[in-house]
Amino acid sequence: MKTLARCCSVALMGLLMTMAPLSTASAQDKAVAIVSIAPLSKIFTDIQFAATAAGQAEMGAIAPLMAAGYTAGMDKSKPVGIVVMTDGDNFTPLVFIPVTDLEAFLLTPEEMFGEAEDAGDGVKMMEVGFAPFMMPVFFKENNGWLFLAQDKEKLANLPADPAALLGDLPKDYDFAIKGNLQNVPELYRKVILEQVVAGAESALIQEPGESDEDFAKRKGLVQVQLKQLERVFEEFVDMTLGFNVDPAAKEIYLDIHYSVVPGSQMAEQLALNKDLTSDFSGFINEDAAVSLNMTVKAGEQDIAMAIEQVNALREVSVDSLEVPEEHEEAVSKIVDLLFDSYIDTVKSGKIDFAASLSLSDQTLTFLSAIKVADGRQIEDSLKELAKLVEGNPNFPGIEWNAESHKGVTFHTMSIPTPPEEEVQKVFGESLAVVIGIGEDAAYLAFGEDAAGQLKAAIDQSIADGSVPVGPAKFSIALLPIMQFVSGFEDDAKVAAALAALEGTADKIQISGIMLENAARTRFSIQEGAIKAIGAYTAGGEPEGGEEPGF
Numbered sequence: 001m002k003t004l005a006r007c008c009s010v011a012l013m014g015l016l017m018t019m020a021p022l023s024t025a026s027a028q029d030k031a032v033a034i035v036s037i038a039p040l041s042k043i044f045t046d047i048q049f050a051a052t053a054a055g056q057a058e059m060g061a062i063a064p065l066m067a068a069g070y071t072a073g074m075d076k077s078k079p080v081g082i083v084v085m086t087d088g089d090n091f092t093p094l095v096f097i098p099v100t101d102l103e104a105f106l107l108t109p110e111e112m113f114g115e116a117e118d119a120g121d122g123v124k125m126m127e128v129g130f131a132p133f134m135m136p137v138f139f140k141e142n143n144g145w146l147f148l149a150q151d152k153e154k155l156a157n158l159p160a161d162p163a164a165l166l167g168d169l170p171k172d173y174d175f176a177i178k179g180n181l182q183n184v185p186e187l188y189r190k191v192i193l194e195q196v197v198a199g200a201e202s203a204l205i206q207e208p209g210e211s212d213e214d215f216a217k218r219k220g221l222v223q224v225q226l227k228q229l230e231r232v233f234e235e236f237v238d239m240t241l242g243f244n245v246d247p248a249a250k251e252i253y254l255d256i257h258y259s260v261v262p263g264s265q266m267a268e269q270l271a272l273n274k275d276l277t278s279d280f281s282g283f284i285n286e287d288a289a290v291s292l293n294m295t296v297k298a299g300e301q302d303i304a305m306a307i308e309q310v311n312a313l314r315e316v317s318v319d320s321l322e323v324p325e326e327h328e329e330a331v332s333k334i335v336d337l338l339f340d341s342y343i344d345t346v347k348s349g350k351i352d353f354a355a356s357l358s359l360s361d362q363t364l365t366f367l368s369a370i371k372v373a374d375g376r377q378i379e380d381s382l383k384e385l386a387k388l389v390e391g392n393p394n395f396p397g398i399e400w401n402a403e404s405h406k407g408v409t410f411h412t413m414s415i416p417t418p419p420e421e422e423v424q425k426v427f428g429e430s431l432a433v434v435i436g437i438g439e440d441a442a443y444l445a446f447g448e449d450a451a452g453q454l455k456a457a458i459d460q461s462i463a464d465g466s467v468p469v470g471p472a473k474f475s476i477a478l479l480p481i482m483q484f485v486s487g488f489e490d491d492a493k494v495a496a497a498l499a500a501l502e503g504t505a506d507k508i509q510i511s512g513i514m515l516e517n518a519a520r521t522r523f524s525i526q527e528g529a530i531k532a533i534g535a536y537t538a539g540g541e542p543e544g545g546e547e548p549g550f
Contacts, residue, residue, distance in 0.1 A: 030183040032091065033084040036169035036176045039098075040067075040076035043174055046245030050252060053527050054534035055500075073105030074098060075144060079163055079170035088185050092154075096162040097146045105146070123152050173242035173255070180238045182261070193233050197226055221312040228305070235264040237517075250505060253524035260517055265301050267517050272297040273471050274514045279441075280369040281467040282460030283354035289364075289480040293354040294472045298346065306346050314339045330388045337381035344373035359484040362425050363448035367457050375437045382411070382435065398435075405455045406462060408438040412451070422488055471519075474510040478532045496539025497532040504528030 037043075044064045051060030078098035085092050099105050106116060109126065116124040116139075123140045139148045140155040145162055149155050159165070169176040181189070204222055206215040239258040246253065260266040276295045278284065284293045298306065314335065345351065348371075355368035372378055382398075389395045402412040413433040417423050432450045436443030436458075445454040479501045486494050505526035512521045 029085045029087050031083050032086050032180050032183045034178040035082040036166045037080040038170045038174045049247040050245050053530040073101035075100045081166045083165045095148045099146045102141050173244040176242035178240040181236045224309045224312050235261050235266040250527035251524050253522050255522050257520040262517050268299050270514050276469050277466035278352050278469045280354040280461050281464040282457030283367050283369045285356040288356035289359040290357040292474045295469050296351045334381050334384045341377035348373050359480045362487040365447035365453050368444045372442050378442045379437045408436045411435045472512045476508045478506045478529050493536045493539040497536040500531040500535035501528050
């Protein structure tokens with residue numbers, strides 16, 4: 001741990017010292033990139049929470065002590081930052097570290113690289129690196145901040161409060177990187193985009209045996225994707241990647257946040273998706289082992305682009321499947337039906353989908369529902385697919401129109417399961433599959449009481465009507481998964497994870513929200529899940545065995 005901390009310290013010092021801060025920032029200078037490191041007081045508190053949750057509380061307590069030699073003299077209540085500024089022509093990074101005692105802070109680097117020399121005007125210089133790759137670094141303390149540069153001249157006219165350049169990043173995240181795309185000079189943005197497009201086009205080469213027609217279709221699909229990339233360069237204002245440990249919310253998360261130009265096409269798209277509703281509340285099960293729901297609205301321009309992309313994909317899909325010649329016509333018909341259904345659904349302006357996997361008593365049930373423009377198109381494609389495989393001895397056949405419920409027709413299958421005991425414990429001798437087709441929705445269910453559970457979910461959805469939802473949410477709950485697994489084996493690691501999950505939030509989630517001219521996707525793991533993973537990793541160790549590492 002000590003060696004690791006020392007290496008990290010050297011790497012941090014090397015990184016910071018090789019960056020050159022802004023010397024003559026003016027009101028016209030703009031920040032194009034920001035790196036923010038939260039105050040050490042917050043970071044150490046967050047490390048303690050994460051270490052305790054992972055079953056390594058002693059390591060969380062030791063971390064500040066082991067880092068003391070490398071953080072001595074730092075102001076632990078203020079952030080560390082790197083801000084890259086531009087005047088429209090040049091890019092200059094501004095690096096700053098809060099200090100209360102410069103001499104104490106320099107003890108470790110001076111021990112490694114030698115004593116700093118006085119360069120005059122309050123500036124000091126130190127040769128850093130490893131022979132023969134040594135370089136001079138100049139640094140100066142100003143108003144409680146240490147600034148670093150490779151040239152002495154770059155240390156004039158320093159800002160009094162550089163932390164203001166970081167905004168709320170140190171408060172919101174332990175570590176964050178933010179890029180301000182609109183502040184990148186237009187010339188550079190144009191060059192970057194041109195290089196990306198040129199690189200994509202040069203990499204797109206005709207494959208051996210690929211016809212000119214097929215290559216043209218594939219090239220058309222890439223060009224549609226490049227159009228979308230061009231929109232990102234034109235309409236994105238900024239993008240932030242932020243990592244945070246939040247003891248108050250008892251979770252760890254990684255955010256991807258972006259904002260767009262007000263009034264732009266992307267801004268209109270985001271506004272459309274601020275107040276979303278789903279018609280499938282019965283399929284959104286927060287208590288399920290796994291759940292997913294996605295609801296998206298699209299404007300006219302986005303619909304047109306989506307259709308263009310789908311049609312380009314349609315052109316290459318059949319060829320990429322490499323089906324036998326005698327089946328090409330049938331497969332092409334199925335693909336056309338599915339693509340037509342998707343396009344008609346996209347034209348309606350809304351995608352609505354929800355699914356869940358529930359586990360209990362060594363059984364599972366999967367339920368899903370999706371809004372479609374015309375359920376008959378889905379049914380027709382299913383019938384064409386059945387015709388294609390009906391001669392296969394492994395195809396169990398479909399019982400068409402097995403029953404109906406609330407305007408939804410059920411088509412069922414009974415798929416024989418492998419003879420293994422554990423498989424048959426879950427599915428029985430056969431897996432029940434139900435495909436439901438409604439006027440404007442399609443459903444899929446399988447597992448324990450698939451038809452009954454599907455009916456109940458449809459009933460709940462009808463009773464609840466449209467319910468508010470976010471644009472997307474994917475959730476994994478560890479407690480039902482561990483309980484399910486424990487029913488098949490007596491495993492010390494599983495038992496340890498189950499014990500850790502008692503009375504704690506157990507989810508790993510990906511969720512999205514829409515904000516004003518902005519959107520955020522969050523990848524989060526709750527305290528109970530951290531505890532369970534830590535307990536599972538450490539559980540079942542033989543007595544006297546190695547202590548799990550931090």
